[in-house]
Amino acid sequence: MRPSFKQQQFEAREDAILDAVNLLLARKGFDLMTMDDVAAEVGIAKGSLYRHFSSKESLAAAALCRLMRATLAVINGQPESEPAVDRLKAILRWTLERRLQGQVPHLPSTSVALQRSLMLNLGYVRLVMKLNSSFRSLIERAQADGALDRSLPADVIMFTIYARSCDPTLTFLRSTRSYPDEQVVEYLVRTCFDGLNG
Amino acid sequence: MRPSFKQQQFEAREDAILDAVNLLLARKGFDLMTMDDVAAEVGIAKGSLYRHFSSKESLAAAALCRLMRATLAVINGQPESEPAVDRLKAILRWTLERRLQGQVPHLPSTSVALQRSLMLNLGYVRLVMKLNSSFRSLIERAQADGALDRSLPADVIMFTIYARSCDPTLTFLRSTRSYPDEQVVEYLVRTCFDGLNG
DNA sequence: GTCTATACACCGATAGAC
DNA sequence: GTCTATCGGTGTATAGAC
Numbered sequence A, B: 001m002r003p004s005f006k007q008q009q010f011e012a013r014e015d016a017i018l019d020a021v022n023l024l025l026a027r028k029g030f031d032l033m034t035m036d037d038v039a040a041e042v043g044i045a046k047g048s049l050y051r052h053f054s055s056k057e058s059l060a061a062a063a064l065c066r067l068m069r070a071t072l073a074v075i076n077g078q079p080e081s082e083p084a085v086d087r088l089k090a091i092l093r094w095t096l097e098r099r100l101q102g103q104v105p106h107l108p109s110t111s112v113a114l115q116r117s118l119m120l121n122l123g124y125v126r127l128v129m130k131l132n133s134s135f136r137s138l139i140e141r142a143q144a145d146g147a148l149d150r151s152l153p154a155d156v157i158m159f160t161i162y163a164r165s166c167d168p169t170l171t172f173l174r175s176t177r178s179y180p181d182e183q184v185v186e187y188l189v190r191t192c193f194d195g196l197n198g
Numbered sequence C: 001g002t003c004t005a006t007a008c009a010c011c012g013a014t015a016g017a018c
Numbered sequence D: 001g002t003c004t005a006t007c008g009g010t011g012t013a014t015a016g017a018c
Helices: A005-028 A035-042 A046-052 A055-079 A085-102 A112-119 A122-145 A155-167 A169-176 A181-194 B003-026 B033-040 B046-050 B056-077 B084-100 B112-119 B122-145 B154-165 B169-176 B180-195
Strands: none
Touching: A005 A035, A005 A046, A005 A055, A005 A155, A035 A046, A035 B154, A055 A085, A055 A112, A055 A122, A085 A112, A085 A122, A085 A155, A085 A169, A085 A181, A085 B033, A085 B112, A122 A155, A122 B056, A155 A181, A155 B169, A155 B180, A181 B003, A181 B154, B003 B033, B003 B046, B033 B046, B033 B056, B056 B122, B084 B122, B084 B154, B084 B169, B084 B180, B112 B122, B122 B154, B154 B180, B169 B180
């Protein structure tokens, strides 16, 4: 049975809400984002917002889950034949490009309050684990290929790539207006994998 | 005329306050840190806090200025004979070690509210510029030595090192309890300069 | 200068009319 | 289900006694 028109409209609105949340999370972070902000950005009343999401935390969790699902879709859409290290670079590039459009919220690590509530969210934790294991398998394959440093633990590599995807360097370099956006992305990807050495 | 005993006591208290602020900024970030938290951590009343610092913003600014001054002291204390790239690595290592002790606040970039007020703080801006120019000159020297990639703009290198000094990877790796602290620091410094490639 | 008490604003969440 | 109105709680900053 396909969803009714009403249901489709409902889901479309939820998507619009999450877009607004992403924008605001990217701009102000979780603590400074208010429910009034979200309601105003979407163009609905605050009361209506709570018909869709029961709390501010669940709102952020939903936005993060949607992002993780999109990331998993990117990974699964990559050809298996491509070298693992190139796939990792492509994922980082994809995330940075999304961030330029304001569609990547700040990492939860910046807000202890949010982080605690996320850990109690089963759907969120499940997705994190799934994403981590996808990443880890790509990293280990790249190490086996000799494309990534074998003497580095996979952990270290994984977190380093994660961190680069939400690196403030993107914002700083952009604010200097010295380079076009694509150039900034390439610098970030390159310095992450190749380092700074000559 | 040397400062009176009372004045020395006053300054010692200010230092204690800033220590508490650093701890709390590192733990919760600017937005979640409350003046009650600070007062409780120092062991004084909130009212007394405002005798020393006129606002929450000025409190954070003072903590950041103290950190920048300490960083400049480290740079100026390094022997001129040492290769520039090694000096840069040492500065990054020093910052990360300080962070392990909870004495490095979150980067202001995480809080738009704080950032705006800092830009209006003349003392803060002056210190940022001084630190930036010290860094830039080290970077350019390292590039001239061939120790850092000449094809990268100094901006890109500078912000990349800055970002690494407040990288959440440190916290994540530490929370896995898989490696001793010194090992974590070395991984961060190494992947920053050498990259992830094999 | 340090304390207690409080003013004032803001925010998350809910109630209730339509 | 969307709106307006409001409650309860919290946080910055200040007032005023000592």
